[in-house]
Amino acid sequence: MRMSWMAGGALAALLAAGPALAQKTTLVIGMQTQDAGVLDPHLNSGTPGKALMNWMFNGLVRIKPGQASPDQIEPDIAESWTSSADGREWTFKLRQGVQCHHDLGEFTAEDAVFSLQRSGNKDSSAFSSDYSAFDKVEAVDKHTVKITLKTAIPSLLGQVMNYHGGNMICKKAVDTLGKDGFARKPAGTGPFMFAEYVPQQYVKLVANPKYFRGEPKLKEIIYRFIPSDAARDLALQAGEIDMMIGRQEQAWVDRTNKIPGLKVIAFGPAEMSVIHLNMTQPPLDNIKVRQAIAHAIDRAGIQQFRGTAISRQAVSVVPSGYFGTHETAPLLPHNLARARQLLTEAGFPNGVTIKAIHTTLPGMMGFIEAVQAQLKRAGITLDITPVEHPTFHQQIRQDLSQLVHFQAARFPIADVYLTQFFHSRSIVKTPTAVTNFSHCKVADAEIDAARTEQDKAKQVALWKTAQEKIINEVCAVPVNEMLMLWAFKDSLDLGYELKGSLNLGPPLTELTRFTK
């Protein structure tokens, strides 16, 4: 009798322990946002949306999970591809049997053509200008796609990877639901499928059992919108979320790393802080004043200020690690005496005052205040007008600021950064404006030549020359690079080593799982 009572107790204990021993299969993520925005990969350009889209959609190719360099491109929906000698014709052979979400059938060349044409259409895509070089996209047969370009571009593969307009969507979903309906129930081919959206609370994804790389080990992802930094921190510590986007603060990293069971990972692509100098406005039209500013800024000091584990010193006017970055570019060194001497030579022995419109975003504000203090030591007064972030973006594009501090990451090929920030086509307040705040135009020839150059060595050489010219002209002063920071439970195994992610959030693949 006593034995059977004990056996019963042991059995009850085992049954009770059962659920506790079961491996966790729901991943809850905290994202710094009020809401997800439009759930359409061709329209959603914000950081919160990029990560989410990455878990639902594939490209024809992809960068290996955990990497951010174009050197690491591998097949995704396309199993192979070829290109013509002049780089204008590309043919992609698709995998057979790739299934669209929600039982919408096989993903075929027709879907790929539809996706790319949609990405190139300004009415259905926020990234249409990326596809301006596309001439034709055709389905050769059910599993073959051919892209013809008007002119060769630096990275066609970058336009067809699972990033921005390269995300492949299923045509049938758009045909059935319409454009707005698709944005409420998106359908791709990725490891996780859309399941539910609750306004201001979360998006729920479920595992795609027909994923072509195998059924994901995680069964569910809850992507929670938690705009408050403090609330995200507390939710992670309380175990209510398993993973979150972090703050770009060294103190936050140190504090979170000390909490048992949690870890912080810093990864690229880094956002580079660059001081753009408007060369059309006095006194910045004088190269000696611009050189003085460059000499006055102490990159090592700024790195120390922002945190050595989460930031690094800029190496060129293109962020480090991009294809074509001049990693040993001749940036002007920190030299206060030289800065003062240059100001005197420029006719400003008593110093100069530069006016800058600046965002009130705390991270960027801290940076510019540190720069302001450094410039002051050389006799350069930085007069900052703080404005709200959307106002900042509008006013700097109206050419209202003498000095613009811009922090950005781009697709990691030198051409993108050089074209958007330093080509004359991109000068602000022009019909083709992007983000050339300095009015720089010294390297147009090299940037244009590199775009169509098919010899990789020559292409890189052209980009390096372009960077040297921009640095010599001091169109801008690159200062610092900030890494992306995410914290998560150490029981979460991503299935790869996280060194970088173009989509600014850790890729979640079929291999991602909890170890306990």
Added chain:
Amino acid sequence: MGAFLVKRMLFAVVTLFAVLTLVFIVIRIVPGDPAQVILGDQADATAIAALQKRLGLDRPIWEQYVTFLTGAIRGDWGVSLVTGRPVIREILDVLPWTLELTAVSMVLGTGIGVPLGVWAAINRNRMPDYLTRIGSLIGLSFPPFVSAILLLIIFSLALRWFPVISGNRATPWAWFQSIMLPALNLGLIMAAYITRVTRSAMLEVMQEDYVRTARAKGVPWSVIVWRHALRNALIPIVTIVGLYLGILIGNSVLTEIVFNRPGLGKLIIGALNQRDYMMLQGMMVIYTLIVVVVNVLTDLTYALVDPRVKLS
């Protein structure tokens, strides 16, 4: 009563029209381009111009105003510039969350504030009075976002009584757990106001002749306090509750963000950051309507608690 209501409704229509016009103008004066925000910082000028055209932002302001006003009269508040969903739908999705939080906070604030104020008044210049006054001063001094973090650290992280992430209605218990901390955060601050107003109103009433007469006649103390004195002290309390309702909805912005609850607060912050004109316009209409309705209800309550007040 009927004439009073008709008059107030007409007044509400004029107020709404004024607010709509003011909001329409103000949000367009504020710098910041919705098309730029939507497309992100890599968008070129051509793409931005195309989106502005698609959103109708390239049309003359007066034309946009006429479209907006005629739409609003027909009950069509347009679609969000960011999500493309109807504004009314977006607002109605989250409005119940804010109303629920406001209602529970008000019940807590009044339920705590009135008894404490009475307690302090009847114990004037004694320990309960001092404690209540110090407590209410602390309540008034705390910004809601600071008290919110403190509540989360104590009750969610240390004691694990409530979740950090609110907004769960799966079961009555889950609902209770998820609303208690945000409501307490708003309710305690409201209670601080109500305590002080109740105390001073009660102190004034307690000096009245009829209170002295009631005491001389031997009416029980509790009857004097709760039936005679409090009833006569209610007018300023009702006023402050009515006024505070507007403040509560305002304070709910930060509370919703820190406690991660859905609601108008989160919606308005998102709309402001993204310069979602249509959404901001719709939300201002809702806020105005709430304030107008609360004012009418406050006036009606005056007549209810004091028969001498005539609604005309």
